[in-house]
Amino acid sequence: MTRNTRRRIVSQIAVMLCALSVILALIPLGLILFFVTSRGVQSLNWDFFTKLPVPVGESGGGMANAIAGTLMLTGFAALGAVPVGIICGVYLSEYAGTRLASVARFAADTLNGVPSIVIGVFVYAIVVLQMRQFSMVAGAIALGVMMIPIIARTTEELLRLVPQTLREGALALGATRARATFSVVLPAALPGIITGVILALARIAGETAPLLFTAFNNRYWSTNPLQPTASLTVQIFTYASSPYEDWHRQAWAGALVLVSIVLICSILARTATRRLERMNTGS
Amino acid sequence: MRFMGRAESDLGFRIGTGAFAALVLAIVAAIGAVLLRESILSVREFGLAFWVTDVWDPVAHQFGARPFIWGTLYSSLLALLIAAPISLGIATYLSELCPSALRQPLIFLTELLAAIPSIVYGLWGVFVLVPLVRQLETALPDWLRATPLFSGPPIGLGMLSAALILAIMVTPFISSLAREVLKSVPRTQREGAYALGATDWEAIRVALSYGRTGIIGAIMLGFGRALGETMAVTMVIGNSPTVSWSLFSPQYTMAAVMANEFAEAVDDLHLHALIEIGLVLFIITLIVNAFSRLLIWNMNRQTQPTKAKLQAAAVGDAA
Numbered sequence: 001m002t003r004n005t006r007r008r009i010v011s012q013i014a015v016m017l018c019a020l021s022v023i024l025a026l027i028p029l030g031l032i033l034f035f036v037t038s039r040g041v042q043s044l045n046w047d048f049f050t051k052l053p054v055p056v057g058e059s060g061g062g063m064a065n066a067i068a069g070t071l072m073l074t075g076f077a078a079l080g081a082v083p084v085g086i087i088c089g090v091y092l093s094e095y096a097g098t099r100l101a102s103v104a105r106f107a108a109d110t111l112n113g114v115p116s117i118v119i120g121v122f123v124y125a126i127v128v129l130q131m132r133q134f135s136m137v138a139g140a141i142a143l144g145v146m147m148i149p150i151i152a153r154t155t156e157e158l159l160r161l162v163p164q165t166l167r168e169g170a171l172a173l174g175a176t177r178a179r180a181t182f183s184v185v186l187p188a189a190l191p192g193i194i195t196g197v198i199l200a201l202a203r204i205a206g207e208t209a210p211l212l213f214t215a216f217n218n219r220y221w222s223t224n225p226l227q228p229t230a231s232l233t234v235q236i237f238t239y240a241s242s243p244y245e246d247w248h249r250q251a252w253a254g255a256l257v258l259v260s261i262v263l264i265c266s267i268l269a270r271t272a273t274r275r276l277e278r279m280n281t282g283s
Numbered sequence: 284m285r286f287m288g289r290a291e292s293d294l295g296f297r298i299g300t301g302a303f304a305a306l307v308l309a310i311v312a313a314i315g316a317v318l319l320r321e322s323i324l325s326v327r328e329f330g331l332a333f334w335v336t337d338v339w340d341p342v343a344h345q346f347g348a349r350p351f352i353w354g355t356l357y358s359s360l361l362a363l364l365i366a367a368p369i370s371l372g373i374a375t376y377l378s379e380l381c382p383s384a385l386r387q388p389l390i391f392l393t394e395l396l397a398a399i400p401s402i403v404y405g406l407w408g409v410f411v412l413v414p415l416v417r418q419l420e421t422a423l424p425d426w427l428r429a430t431p432l433f434s435g436p437p438i439g440l441g442m443l444s445a446a447l448i449l450a451i452m453v454t455p456f457i458s459s460l461a462r463e464v465l466k467s468v469p470r471t472q473r474e475g476a477y478a479l480g481a482t483d484w485e486a487i488r489v490a491l492s493y494g495r496t497g498i499i500g501a502i503m504l505g506f507g508r509a510l511g512e513t514m515a516v517t518m519v520i521g522n523s524p525t526v527s528w529s530l531f532s533p534q535y536t537m538a539a540v541m542a543n544e545f546a547e548a549v550d551d552l553h554l555h556a557l558i559e560i561g562l563v564l565f566i567i568t569l570i571v572n573a574f575s576r577l578l579i580w581n582m583n584r585q586t587q588p589t590k591a592k593l594q595a596a597a598v599g600d601a602a
Contacts, residue, residue, distance in 0.1 A: 018375045018376035021376065035410070090300050109572065116513065145310060176289050181296070208513075
């Protein structure tokens with residue numbers, strides 16, 4: 001075998017190994033989607049969305065309160081985190097060169113890397129310990145803290161993509177920096193920012209660890225923000241760790257709902273980005 | 284005066300938005316400060332012995348965190364051992380070799396893997412992966428089972444399941460960061476290699492070695508993520524505070540012990556001991572993150588034009 005054939009064979013083997021690793025990664029994805037769909041569909045019914053959990057031994061029941069809880073928790077979290085994150089992102093992009101911007105950017109990336117359970121412990125210490133009880137507010141704050149850096153960095157990146165000429169045009173017409181940012185630059189990047197927010201919501205809705213000892217859990221309806229609240233994720237965890245067959249079924253149904261939410265959000269975000277890209281390259 | 288002067292308005296804008304940027308900084312600082320304050324009892328009581336003692340007994344007020352640190356580090360390292368080569372293979376394939384019609388769909392699928400919630404991984408792990416691992420464990424020949432690496436009860440729940448699930452979870456994360464690194468390697472590097480008569484693989488090796496700093500950064504970010512992963516690991520690792528090399532032995536991690544015991548911890552010392560574990564996990568991930576960001580930034584300084592893209596990727600993957 002000449003040296004060149006050997007090199008060519010080595011190259012082909014390496015290329016095949018690379019393709020193989022893609023397949024290796026797609027196997028668990030396929031398995032997870034398969035089991036979540038097949039087991040989830042078996043146990044998913046109308047009751048799941050409308051009924052409260054039933055005690056052990058009785059069959060039936062659903063996760064209506066947990067679904068509502070997840071919606072409220074993510075809703076409240078977004079209410080706080082979206083404006084804060086966007087304004088933070090505005091500073092990071094408009095004053096990109098300043099020392100505060102580089103430090104804050106680094107802090108945002110760091111916060112993004114902090115394990116979610118640590119955020120839960122933090123919020124437990126500052127909210128739950130002070131109020132002396134688990135509550136929806138505490139859960140929403142924990143989720144909000146996780147959301148801020150994601151929104152801030154996404155906003156920053158998208159604002160940077162807005163052509164500098166747009167900014168300069170507004171300033172040349174006599175607009176103040178604030179005016180130029182909020183009525184010209186930000187609207188131009190808005191579709192992208194909304195996409196980012198949707199993705200952040202999908203991620204936050206799937207979080208369990210930061211809710212375990214902030215929002216805790218609740219077997220009943222609770223719309224009082226100062227009371228413990230059920231969430232889809234914590235409920236799945238409780239059910240999955242139980243020894244009851246009936247509860248396992250409920251857990252799979254919950255997982256199917258969660259994965260569907262994530263899937264829909266990803267596809268929405270993807271088509272939106274596609275359209276955005278086409279718009280940007282077209283103009 | 285009806286309108287503020289433009290200069291004042293601009294200054295106000297800068298300060299107003301700057302306050303929100305400072306808020307992010309304040310949150311990170313507050314996490315460290317609050318965790319330290321709330322763990323002070325345990326820090327004072329046990330000092331450094333906390334980190335080298337094996338006994339964890341809330342009833343006897345004895346707290347030693349060595350098994351948790353061991354479990355966290357061992358499971359994350361094992362996960363990286365599996366995930367790093369596969370992630371690099373994926374990144375290489377998607378950025379260098381893939382037919383262009385397949386590229387976008389494959390990228391979408393790998394990113395979907397990153398978007399699946401941890402609790403769903405955990406549920407799948409408990410009911411699908413763990414039974415598979417149990418079968419594998421019982422099928423192993425006796426002479427292998429006698430080695431320290433494979434001793435222990437073949438119950439499926441344990442270090443091997445935890446490492447596997449962590450590997451699945453961090454693979455898409457590392458691979459998309461590494462893909463961005465490869466994308467930022469200048470074309471001329473590969474063209475030069477091809478011009479010298481290199482094969483595909485040799486050209487890829489040139490690109491990989493050009494981007495090695497960034498790739499190491501990407502792997503370290505994946506390590507940071509694995510360290511803090513909670514739900515999936517808690518559900519499959521077996522939750523037994525043991526220090527062991529065995530892949531089959533049930534063990535415990537720092538994040539898992541917090542998830543399991545926090546809501547039920549009633550006495551202050553127990554709570555403070557758990558928060559101290561949180562504090563150390565926070566510090567470790569802080570260091571790992573800072574170091575890997577530094578590596579990636581360093582690499583970006585060499586290849587300036589794609590800086591924004593890489594950062595966008597880092598943010599996008601987290602989302």
